[in-house]
Amino acid sequence: MYLKPFKSIGIGVAFSPNLKANLFEAARLSVFFKAKLVLIHVGEASEEKTNVLSTCLKSFEKDNLDYEVVFKPGDPVNVILSTSEEKKIDLLILGAVKREKVVKYYVGSIARKITRQAKCSILLLIKPSVESNPCKHIVVNGLKDPKTEQTITAAFYVANHVNSEKITIVEEIDQEEIHVKVEDDKSLRRANIVKERIKLRENSRVNEIIKHIPEEYTKNKTIKLQPIFGKRGYSIGHYAQISRADLLIMNSPSKMTFWDRLFPHDIEHILTELPTDVLILQ
Incomplete structure (x- = not known):
């Protein structure tokens, strides 16, 4: 913890x-x-x-x-x-x-x-x-990863110390998880049903993490869960920008390979174009 x-x-x-x-x-x-x-x-x-x-x-x-x-x-x-x-x-x-x-x-x-x-x-x-500028809104990644529970807990810890009022937990979901090819109205409805099920699953997973965070960190906070279908790193960065977040908190990247540096993903998207102040947690 x-x-x-x-x-x-x-x-x-x-x-x-x-x-x-x-x-x-x-x-x-x-x-x-x-x-x-x-x-x-x-x-x-x-x-x-x-x-x-x-x-x-x-x-x-x-x-x-x-x-x-x-x-x-x-x-x-x-x-x-x-x-x-x-x-x-x-x-x-x-x-x-x-x-x-x-x-x-x-x-x-x-x-x-x-x-x-x-x-x-x-x-x-x-x-x-x-001058001291208030940190009112923190966005934190909620993707399914071994580091995420610690990152979300740390985000609430940080929010508590800098008096941030709102935390949005963004669950980035790969489009490939839908497994439905949209060709007509019927397949579109089926794809939307699958999306809603995935959103419910992800929200349930994140809510379980929040339950284990000390109440002193979660009380008096506005907590929002935001599932987004899209490319990891880019999606959360874009959301932090359009929601005018004051701080974006991310998991630390896994070990970088040569190919990771050629084809940016996850944290590399954030480093290429910063949407706001970014805290990368080890």
């Missing part, structure tokens, strides 16, 4: 225009989860850099923010991954990249490599903000 998944939160720190926004997002989450914050800078230490970071985080002193800074030169991917393991980080925060002239975000090459290789959970932020 995911009762305290995030004891240590890490974030890669670059001295860019987004520095303050990224630090504030990471610090707020660390305060929410009562977690230690580890700032990872790929580069040499300096008094000037240390002062900039401490000045940025000064407003969190009243919240008893516990943080440390790690300076380490080297390859960004290797430094962030190795430091995450050394510091036993449970949640690593990475920024997404905005496409030129288009208001869409995707995971850049460095963040994508880290996401594929990290042994901890990953939070991908598309629009970090200095």
Whole structure:
């Protein structure tokens, strides 16, 4: 059971225009989860850099923010991954990249490599903000998978800590499960009956998972079950976008193969075009 998944939160720190926004997002989450914050800078230490970071985080002193800074030169991917393991980080925060002239975000090459290789959970932020923006609606995958019960439980845990009011559990169902070729009105009716049976089955499975989640996490939450027939990864990403979700929570991907990288599916669809902030749970 995911009762305290995030004891240590890490974030890669670059001295860019987004520095303050990224630090504030990471610090707020660390305060929410009562977690230690580890700032990872790929580069040499300096008094000037240390002062900039401490000045940025000064407003969190009243919240008893516990943080440390790690300076380490080297390859960004290797430094962030190795430091995450050394510091036993449970949640690593990475920024997404905005496409030129288009208001869409995707995971850049460095963040994508880290996401594929990290042994901890990953939070991908598309629009970090200095101001605190409420997380009102969380969408979480409910697909039939050994990891899903833990992911849904963690979603309620997160919702409880960030005061989210609504959780939608999306059950992505492969079209091939219908097994009915639609050729006329009669076969269309038969296909619709099969769809409804599958939806009832999936809702029953997810409701059974919800029953085992501590009531303190589920009370005062609006819970919606949303079965969708379509391609895994793409369907839930599209739903999160059109429903204006503030956070999408997904299972971590299974081990990537060469073919997975050539033909994106599941989590790869999400990484290619982020619909909102995305939390990938290990």
